[in-house]
Amino acid sequence: KQEVTQIPAALSVPEGENLVLNCSFTDSAIYNLQWFRQDPGKGLTSLLLIQSSQREQTSGRLNASLDKSSGRSTLYIAASQPGDSATYLCAVPSYGQNFVFGPGTRLSVLP
Amino acid sequence: DADVTQTPRNRITKTGKRIMLECSQTKGHDRMYWYRQDPGLGLRLIYYSFDVKDINKGEISDGYSVSRQAQAKFSLSLESAIPNQTALYFCATSAAANYGYTFGSGTRLTVV
Numbered sequence: 001k002q003e004v005t006q007i008p009a010a011l012s013v014p015e016g017e018n019l020v021l022n023c024s025f026t027d028s029a030i031y032n033l034q035w036f037r038q039d040p041g042k043g044l045t046s047l048l049l050i051q052s053s054q055r056e057q058t059s060g061r062l063n064a065s066l067d068k069s070s071g072r073s074t075l076y077i078a079a080s081q082p083g084d085s086a087t088y089l090c091a092v093p094s095y096g097q098n099f100v101f102g103p104g105t106r107l108s109v110l111p
Numbered sequence: 112d113a114d115v116t117q118t119p120r121n122r123i124t125k126t127g128k129r130i131m132l133e134c135s136q137t138k139g140h141d142r143m144y145w146y147r148q149d150p151g152l153g154l155r156l157i158y159y160s161f162d163v164k165d166i167n168k169g170e171i172s173d174g175y176s177v178s179r180q181a182q183a184k185f186s187l188s189l190e191s192a193i194p195n196q197t198a199l200y201f202c203a204t205s206a207a208a209n210y211g212y213t214f215g216s217g218t219r220l221t222v223v
Binding site: 032042043049051091093097098099103104 | 144146
């Protein structure tokens with residue numbers, strides 16, 4: 001059974017800092033990995049989808065990497081802004097089918 | 112209009128009542144999912160459907176049922192609501208196994 005963990009559970013940084021969020025998964029036989037952002041009480045917004053054949057994906061100030069062999073992904077946020085404050089979740093397929101979600105990292109970027 | 116629309120956005124209901132949550136999508140995706148989110152427990156899969164004739168239980172299907180009325184519509188029912196079904200419910204869609212998910216905005220359900 002696929003299990004997903006995320007470290008840290010919460011993070012507070014001053015505006016302008018670069019930061020890294022971590023995601024680990026137990027079953028490396030995955031098609032892809034997806035990072036989401038969730039604002040309090042709101043839906044999930046897809047940030048990046050990395051296919052298993054890719055090592056990284058970039059979108060603006062966000063960069064996600066994937067190391068299947070070690071069961072890890074990182075989400076790098078450059079030059080953080082208060083608007084980046086949210087919970088970030090990673091998700092990977094279980095047995096190539098439905099996504100299993102990590103518990104999330106709650107990020108606060110202080111002005 | 113949103114790609115994945117959930118109705119209602121918020122609902123308060125009494126214990127024992129039957130309630131239906133609806134999801135419709137304009138993505139043209141075959142795969143649809145229902146998840147619930149609870150503080151500290153994350154997102155857990157309730158039911159999923161890979162096409163109109165396919166319905167599968169997720170990890171927490173007890174107390175729930177679903178109906179896939181069309182490719183674009185997937186409804187979740189609570190036959191007799193109980194307070195521990197108070198949660199945020201999300202519908203999601205996907206085109207295929209190697210595609211990502213698109214989520215609706217969620218339904219906040221409170222059972223009193």
